[in-house]
Amino acid sequence: DISGRLQAEVLQQALGQPVVVDNRSGAGGTIGTAFVAQSPPDGYTIMMASPSSHLGAPLLFRTPGYEGTDDFTAIATFATGTAVVCVHPSLPIRNIQELIAYAKANPGKLNYGSAGAGGANHMLGVLFMLRTGTELTHVPYRGAAPALADLIGGNIQIVFDSFSGVIGAIRAGQVRALGVTHHERWPLAPEMPTVQEQGVANYNLPSFSAVMGPAGIPAEIVARMNQAINDGLKDAGLVQRLSANGNVPFPSSPAEFAALMRSERTKWRELVNAAGLKPE
Numbered sequence: 001d002i003s004g005r006l007q008a009e010v011l012q013q014a015l016g017q018p019v020v021v022d023n024r025s026g027a028g029g030t031i032g033t034a035f036v037a038q039s040p041p042d043g044y045t046i047m048m049a050s051p052s053s054h055l056g057a058p059l060l061f062r063t064p065g066y067e068g069t070d071d072f073t074a075i076a077t078f079a080t081g082t083a084v085v086c087v088h089p090s091l092p093i094r095n096i097q098e099l100i101a102y103a104k105a106n107p108g109k110l111n112y113g114s115a116g117a118g119g120a121n122h123m124l125g126v127l128f129m130l131r132t133g134t135e136l137t138h139v140p141y142r143g144a145a146p147a148l149a150d151l152i153g154g155n156i157q158i159v160f161d162s163f164s165g166v167i168g169a170i171r172a173g174q175v176r177a178l179g180v181t182h183h184e185r186w187p188l189a190p191e192m193p194t195v196q197e198q199g200v201a202n203y204n205l206p207s208f209s210a211v212m213g214p215a216g217i218p219a220e221i222v223a224r225m226n227q228a229i230n231d232g233l234k235d236a237g238l239v240q241r242l243s244a245n246g247n248v249p250f251p252s253s254p255a256e257f258a259a260l261m262r263s264e265r266t267k268w269r270e271l272v273n274a275a276g277l278k279p280e
Contacts, residue, residue: 002245003048003078003079003209003245003247004021004047004048004209005021006078006079006238006241006242007048007078007209007211007229008020008021010228010229010232010233010238011211011225011228011229011232013232014227014228014229014231014232015224015225015228027061027064028052028057028060028061029052029053029057030053030057030061030064030065030066031065032047033047033049033053033054033057033064033065033066034064034065034066036072036212036213036214037065037066037071037072037214037215038065038066038214039213039214040214041073041213041214041215041216041217041218042217042221043213043217043218043221043222043225045213045214046075046211046212046213046225047211047212047213048078048209048210048211049072049209049210049211049212050207050208050209050210051120051205051206051207051208051264051268052119052120053068054068054069054072054212054261055068055261055264055265055268056118056119056120056123056268056272059118059268059269059272059277059279060118060272060277060279060280061279061280062279062280068261068265069258069261069262069265070215071214071215072212072213072214072215073212073213073214073215073216073217073222073254074210074212074254074257074258074261075210075211075212075213075217075222075225075226075229075254075257076210076211076225076226076229076230076251076252076254076257077208077209077210077211077250077251077252077256077257077260078208078209078210078211078229078233078249078250079208079209079242079247079248079249079250080182080206080207080208080209080247080248080249080250081162081163081164081207081208081246081247081248082162082163082180082181082182082186082207082246083120083121083124083160083161083162083163083180083181083205083207084160084161084162084163084166084167084170084177084178084179084180084181084192085099085124085128085158085159085160085177085178085179085180085181085195086151086158086159086160086161086166086169086170086175086176086177086178087099087151087157087158087175087176087178088151088152088154088156088157088158088175088176089173089174089175089176090154091157091176093176093178094176094178095178095179095193095198096178096179096193096195096198096199096200097198097199099158099178100132100134100200103132103134103135103136104133104134107134107135108135108136108137109137110136110137110157110158111136111137111138111139111156111157111158112125112136112137112138112139112156112157112158112159112160113139113140113141113146113147113148113150113151113156113158113159114138114139114140114141114144114147114159114160115140115141115142115143115144115147116140116141116142116143117138117140117275117277118272118275118277120205120207121144121147121159121160121161121162122138122140122275123205123268123271123272123275124160124181124205125138125158125160126138126271126274126275127203127205127267127271128160128195128200128203129274130270130271130274131200131201131202131203132200136158138275139156144159144161144162144165145165147159147161148161148165148166148169148175151169151175152169152174152175159175160181162207162246163180163186163188163189163246164245164246164247165246167189167246177192178195178198179192179193179194179195179197179198180192180193180194180195181194181195181203181204181205182194182204183196183204185197187248188243188246188248205264205267205271206260206264208250209247210250210257211225211229222254223254226253226254229251230251230252233249233250233251234249
């Protein structure tokens with residue numbers, strides 16, 4: 001919601017006309033997303049998009065009412081975040097290679113918590129297992145906060161949680177950070193190594209918020225909105241507000257954004273299949 005309102009502010013200031021935020025929640029975000037997919041492609045109905053709404057939900061819901069990429073116009077990426085691989089400090093594990101070695105010596109005995117089956121932090125665990133040949137046990141919760149609370153309490157051993165969600169616990173010494181899941185060191189915590197630089201190749205599941213609209217929006221309208229977003233991301237005040245929520249600006253062209261969605265769609269399908277999840 002915060003990212004969506006920031007997007008609306010940027011577009012309103014750049015385009016000189018009101019941008020109304022209409023929260024349409026329900027069914028894992030598919031109600032609002034389907035509404036946008038079925039709207040006229042005139043640029044007047046757009047949405048804050050995320051991997052969960054456009055990549056995860058179409059694979060997890062039997063009738064979401066849309067296809068996450070083909071039914072939409074990719075307008076602009078806006079902000080990106082990262083997750084952090086964290087373990088309980090009682091474990092004799094201080095880096096990713098030690099986690100891999102421990103997991104291989106104790107297959108299935110390490111439990112990792114997530115905000116729920118099919119979410120990004122669940123998929124990060126699945127991706128970790130695929131890339132490292134390890135076996136972890138997934139424990140789904142109703143949200144990231146109770147999963148983190150159980151990690152702090154020692155009831156589970158690992159979370160793959162958002163930077164903003166775990167940084168307080170990391171700094172308080174309640175959990176131990178092993179690495180960030182971003183493809184490069186995180187600007188808000190450059191002291192943390194990435195998982196990739198610790199020997200796990202191709203470990204990245206981008207987390208981002210973006211702007212999308214129904215398929216078929218004219219190119220000139222897309223270009224104007226993309227320029228407005230990219231110009232807005234240069235504003236120091238906006239950058240500071242994003243940082244306060246653990247995010248950084250993520251400018252791109254419409255073509256770059258569309259290519260990202262296509263590549264991530266393939267990856268999400270692989271992960272959902274590997275997790276054994278079926279549409280409901």
